[in-house]
Amino acid sequence: MDRLADEVLQIIFNEIDHPTSFVLVCRRFNALSRDPYVRAHYFLARYGSVQALYWALGRGKLITEQVLDVLLSSGAHLSRYLVQVAVHHYFRSSCPFIKTPWVRTLSFPTLSHFLKLSSERFVTINTxxxxxxxxxxxxxxxESRTRADRRGLATDAIAEMLDKGKFIPFCSKDPxxxxFPLALSIEPRLLPLAIAxxxxxxxxxxxxxxxxxxxxKDEHSIKDVLFNVRELCRLDTSMFVSRTxxxxxxxxxxxxxxxYAVLRALDQEGGLRFSLPSLVEDLIKLCIRTRAITMPATGSALRYLWRDFPSSNPTARLVILLTVFIGGPTSTVDVLHSDLRRLNLTPVSAEDIAHVLLSPFVELFSSTLLYARTHCGINDEVALSSFLADVAVRCLEVASKGNMLRYMCEDYPSLKEDIQLAATTEYRLTVEDLPSPxxxxxxxxxxxxLCRDPYTFKLETAFIRLNMQEDGWDREGSPLQGDDLATRQCEGVVPSSPESFLGEIGQETLTQVIAHDELDPRRKRAASWLSNRIDWSMTLPYPADVLPVGRWIRNQFGRRHPVTATFMNHAVVNDNHGILQHYLSGPLLVPITLHHFKMxxxxxxxxxxxxxxxxxxxxEFFLSDNDYLKYSDVDVKRETPSAEGVPSEAIRNSALSMPMSIAPMPSSSITSSAARTRKRLHRSAAATVKSYALPESDEESLTLSESSRYRGRTHTTDSDLQLWIKHLSALQKDETKKFNEKKRHLEQSNISGTRLRxxxxxxxxxxxxGLRELRQLDSAKKQQAHIPAVPDEHSESDDDEYQCRRRPSKRRKTSTN
Known part of the structure; x- marks a missing residue:
């Protein structure tokens, strides 16, 4: 440090927030800090030319007459406004935004020198x-908020204040x-003076x-607004109308x-840095995945833009179709057809109607379906049945379509069989269907x-596959299936485009955004926020009264059904917290299996x-869905409480060799087979159970509870908890082996010699x-039942960091002569 030049030490000095400790290191640093040039450029380097003088006047012990001279000669901006506020503050007048002693820390000779320099620059200073x-x-x-003829202050007075008084806010704390930018919107000719x-x-x-x-505003004409925009863009090249x-x-x-007329005029003369028709198209497409499309005001605005800027983009066309059918859920066919013809959207195909019905925000379908039967060629019952079955199956992938599926199945009960067949064949999920580890x-x-979480705020839609092209449609020309909007197009607020640097677009109106930009005092600003608040819920990708499909499936088909089992598999993989909470809460929970943990x-x-x-x-413990789907529940009345029946241990072991998938079967066959196997037992069946346990003993209660848990498992003493511990421990052991092999391979392939973890x-x-908690619970139950704890044979599969290792005892060495 002693060999560094003074210029280098000054650069270091300028980077320190509190240089007191630095100047006390040695005499050289202390002497350098006392130099007026170093002190003046410290404030200039840290706060800039506009705010340097304000922060310097607050350090009274450091500021001298020489420091003030260097500051002003080096480019520190001095405005008449700063001098007026300094005089008010020094003589104990209130300055609301200054809470510190500020200029009161200056000595009187220094303040006098500052006022002398100010009077030389500004001849008259009104204090x-x-x-x-x-x-x-x-x-x-x-006054700018009033009409132009009622304003008492001319714009020339403000221009003179900026020109001769060098007016500019001198600190960031000043309101x-x-x-200040508001003045530029009132009079753009003030911009060059402000920049100077x-x-x-x-x-x-x-x-x-x-x-x-x-x-x-009423007094604004198209010529005035157009002149202000052109003048701002001419005076400063960084000023342009953004897409936002x-x-x-x-x-x-x-x-x-x-x-709106000014925007169209600017677009025609090339005054915009983007194409106005492309912006309208992006704005319309943005509404396909937000709740704002359900609002009448949004639909009216989009249809108004569509009349002036029609687009050939299929997604934009679909949005306008949605505004027509969502805006008129009870309209007649003639009214809908006239609206579509007025917007030049006819003819409408059956696939277009399917796209409309697959929207997450469409729940009432009667008028849409009636229009399809009248104008889309769905006349006979066979075509209608096939169309409805296709829509119902595709709605399973849209997580928020539970209400519409419920209404459709109430009106057309045969759709339940189509849903059951598709869920057990097309959407079944096995371990082999998942990506390789x-x-x-x-x-x-x-x-x-299936079973995606509609509440997660992801910019997803229900219309585009993952193999879509750049225009948002798949290679067959269809914009559909499920919630698989390509993530590459939905990373930001709008689809990515070369014009995205010009600003992001939203669905708020200009009036709503200005209400947030109002810079009135705090009380008025709070009032404007409450009265003109932007409804951010309109940007959510699910309807207001949403019913998840997974919840409707559980209520419709029951807890032990192949369709519910399929949705349970998907909910576990997607970690859908809401569906899992619904499936696993209460006494009638959907069974969980070892298959879920394997996936x-x-x-x-x-x-x-x-x-x-x-x-x-x-x-209860089950190896897979097949373990409980092939056997129906048997209600047996006993003197002691009993649970629902499950297969015997032999059948349970044989299920290991069975595939994890669910075999498809029609609902009628399932119902009939379940009806044939359900045979009600007599009360005497409970009395024929023989027990060799002593009466009124713990052994008798344990025997009855274990035997009543599982039918056909009288020869084993493993409870459900113990079975879960046993199989999860084996699964954990396999995963630990894979981890150790991966770790060994990583160490062998490490050539650099650095330690890789x-x-x-x-x-x-x-x-x-989780296994540690389950073992503790099992041990506590055994102690409560007065059963001696059995050493856990699977505890060796725990992680190394959780194992308790004992050092071998040392033996005394003996030597024999």
């Missing part, structure tokens, strides 16, 4: 309270700093200024005709088709905590912790 430049500017902003005083326009100020220019502001104007094009990226991104182990995902909670609360996946960590 009267309420007549300073800041008060005049605030009065100008306040005028946020209000050190004002720099950023993106936030740019959008704010253009919003106020396009604001809906243009989209806000388009959303209220009907009400704000002046701003070696493809880690695919395992992380994998998402099954999660293949993907390396952590099991939902509700699975282990259900096991701790006494969930292999990390256990989420499944292994979660199952290890």
């Amino acid at each position: 009267t309270k309420g007549e300073d430049d800041g008060s005049v500017f605030r009065h100008f902003i306040k 005028i700093m946020a209000q 005083n050190g004002f720099r326009m950023d993106n936030r100020y740019r959008d704010f200024v253009f919003r106020r220019i396009f604001e809906r 502001v243009a989209a806000e104007v388009l959303m209220e094009a009907e009400a704000n005709g002046t701003a 070696e493809r880690e990226k695919e395992c992380i991104a994998f998402q099954s088709k 999660l182990a293949r993907l390396g995902r952590a099991p939902n905590y509700q699975l282990f909670r259900a096991i701790r609360e006494g969930a 292999a990390v256990r996946n989420d499944f292994l960590r979660t199952v290890t912790a």
Whole structure:
């Protein structure tokens, strides 16, 4: 440090927030810090030319007459407004935004020198309270909200204040700093004067200024607004109308005709950096996956834009179709057809009607279906049945279509059989259907088709497959299936495009956004927020009264049904918390199986905590769905409470060799087979059970409880909890072996010599912790039942960090001569 030049030490000095400790290191540093040039450039380097003088005046012990001279000669901006506020503050007048001693820390000779320098620059300085430049500017902003003929302050006075008084807010704490761009929207000719005083326009100020220019006012004409926009863009090349502001104007094009006409004029003369028809198309397509499409105001605005800028994009056309059918759920066929003809959307095909019905926001389908039967060629009952079956099956992939499926099955009961057949064949999920564990990226991104969570705020839609092309349609020309909107198109607020750097677009109107940009005092700003609040719920990708499909499936088919089992598999893989909570709550929970844990182990995902909670609360053990779907429940009345029947131990062991999938079967065959196998037993059957346990003993209660749990398993003493521990421990052991092999392969392939750490996946960590809790619960139950605890034979499969290892006892060495 002693060999460094003074220039280098000054650079280091400028980077330190509190240089007191630095200057006390040695005499050289202390002497360097006392130099007026170093002190002046410290404030210039850290706070800039506009705010340097404000922060310097607050360090009275460091500021001398020489420091002030260097500051002003080096480019620090001095405004008449700063001098007026300094005089008020020094002589104990209130300055609301200054809470520190500030200029009161200056010595009187230093303050006198500062006032002398100021008087040399500004001949006259009005120090009267309420007549300073800041008060005049605030009065100008306040009058801008009134009509032009009622304003008492001319714009020339503000221009003179910026030119001769060098007016500019001198610190970020000054409220005028946020209000200053508002003056540019009132009078764009003030921009060159503001730039000369050190004002720099950023993106936030740019959008704010253009919003106020396009604001809906009676005295604004098209020529005035167009002149202001052109003048701003001419005076500063960084000023341009962004896509964000243009989209806000388009959303209220009907009400704000002046701003809409200015946008069209700018587009025709090339004054926009983007194409206005492409912006309208993107804005219409944005509404396909948000709840705003259900609002009448949004539908009316989109149809108004469609008349002026019709598009050949199929997604945009589908949005306009949705606005027609959603806006008129009880309209007649003639009214719907006339609206479609007026928008030039006819003819409408049966596939278009299917796309409309598959929207997450369509729940009432009667008028749409009636229109399809009249104008889309779905005349006979066979075509109608086939069409409805296709729509119902495709609705299974849209997570928020539970209400519509419920209404459809109430009106057309035969659809339940179609849903059951599709769920048990097309949508069945096995371990082999999942990505290989070696493809880690695919395992992380994998998402099954059913039981997705509609409440997760993802920009998804129900109309595009993963193999879609750039225009948003698949290779067959159909925009559908399920919630598989390509993630590559929905990473941002709008679909990615070369014009995305010009601003993101939303669904808020210009009036709504200006209500948030209002810079009135806090009380008025709070009132405007409450009265003109933007409804952010309109951007959600599911309807207001949503019924998830998985919840409807559970209520419709019951807890032990092949369809419910299929949805349970998908819910476990997708970690759908809401569906799992519905399936695993209450006494009638959907059975969980070892198959669920095997699928999660293949993907390396952590099991939902509700699975282990259900096991701790006494969930029955099953190897797979076939284990409980092939055997119906048997109600047997006993003197002691009993659970529902399950297969015998021999049948349970033979199920290991059975496939994990669910065999498809018609609902009629399932019902008839279940009816044939359900045979009600007499009460005398319970009395014929012989027991050799002593009366009124613990052995008798344990024997009765264990025998009543499982039919045909009288020769085993393993409870459900013990079976879960046994099989989960074996699964954990297999995953630990795979992890050890991966770790060994990583160490062998390490050539650099650096230590590489292999990390256990989420499944292994979660199952290890869950098994530890299950073993503790099993041990507590055994102690409560006065059964001696049996050493756990599977505890060796735990992680190394959780094992308790004992060192072998040392033996005394003896030597024999």
